[in-house]
Amino acid sequence: MLNPEKAIISTKFALQRQSVENLLLEGSDFLNRVILPHPLVWNGLFKKDFIAKNSLSFRKDAWPREDLVFHLDMASANFYGVYTGENTYVYRCALPGSLSNSISAKTVNNCIFIARAIREAISGIRNEATLDICRKELSGTINAIFSYIPRLSLDNQKTLLTEIDKILSEQYFKEIEGLESPSTRFYKKSQSLYRLASALFRLLLPKRYRIN
Template sequence: MTSSPLVTIIIPCYNVEKYVAFCIDSIINQDYENWECVIINDGSTDNTLEILKSFESISPKIRLFNQKNAGLSATRNRGIDLAEGKFLFFLDSDDILDKSAIRTFVSSFENNDIITGITVSSKINKEAISKISQLYSPKEGEIFFVNNHFDVLIRTMESALTPVAQNRLYKREFIEKNNLRFKEGILHEDELWFFETMLLARNVKFIDKETYFYRTDNSDSITKNISDKNLNSYLDILETILEKYYINNTDNLTKAVAARYLQYLKKLVIDFAIREKNRLSDVSRIKLEETLKKTHTKSDNFSLLTHKNETYYKALNKLSLFPFQTIEKHFFRNPINSIRKQYKLLIINFFLIIE
């Protein structure tokens, strides 16, 4: 692009006094000038608000709002409503941007609904950024998806693209046209947001540039504090996709994609429940069994994935009808790349009997 459209960077903040200055500094130091930063203090009880006020006084581009605690989804939604830019960008308050991130996104724009950069897991301190690893992105590096046949979601089910909201430049017109908002009151809201945005978007672009540094050393992150709410949120997402995009859906292709994505999420949910079972209650385990059965889908005539993955997700769909103890015994993550996994697949498909 030759023009310099306004980009709204949305940052929800809750008790991030240790990290938020690094985050905002990375915005102020951007080599792209036409940005605004909508910062929402979500009822912090530490010194976060005082730090944010000090930054607000530095730059008129920073718009600070304060509210009672409402959660990440509600706060991001308020940020969308307050945004004035042509593009939206979500930034977590403990992460930082590469100095050229926004310029890289804007200069890569080709009438895309969504553009995604490379996210790098990192340890961040005053002296340096210590890179650990890149989150999953397309193997081709830079790639453009017309996405008429839900190519991004299919690629995700085939090779696990990271389902996050941040580090993506969204055309605001696309967000508003489709009335897209984060589901409130749950954790792991990015899983649902990713599905809905990539289901509806056309012209999705991935760029081969490191633009975002994700902090791994935040002890307050939800990934470090597991409870029943984590599992219940995943189950809520499964039910939402079932009800909004599978049941009563008259478009057979969309319905088939939703069905397979349900199985893809089930893989993640079951793996989570097995891994964290000692931190989850019996009540949540019972709800898991009920939801897995409720979100069982019927077979169809589409072949959207590779044969191995179609076979795997079909087996997982069947396995989800059994009690958790049976699921735990037979579950495995794809790919099917060993004799042991082939044997387990055979057992699920031909020898497990639903009573």
């Protein structure tokens, strides 16, 4: 049986939070210093009436980053938070083949939804520290999309790239300027060449690396 006391891992995020332990922080400060650097929903305990009052919920199309979108939705709420170093949650590491470790065409499609949700959050955020975190999350999401697409079937590539062409406007790329991956920069430079290269890459890719 797992012994929680021996299974505790102090991450860099936990160490960063030690400086604000037991301090009452205003909402944006709490998000920036405690939640958003590692935005997992089991990072905190939330009052039920706070969730109801602000109509907070997990958006099913935001998987596997529904917790990030949940926390970004909190950015417009008025609240205070306190960080405690007390261990209140025992996290069971995900197993190979588990839902959290799987990638499918739906995962990639959801990344488009997640990018839109982050972009919507950016438009309403005035705190510069929060904006900086959001831009990094947006770049990570968009970069993930363009790294996954060459691993998809040709039909899924066509469908998703058509959707991406409609949704990812120039404004999205302005938000992540300087944070793009080589794949994202390739798409920005020539969408037609990216499509051709993705199709060829999929044909040459060993089956074990393909996303179905």
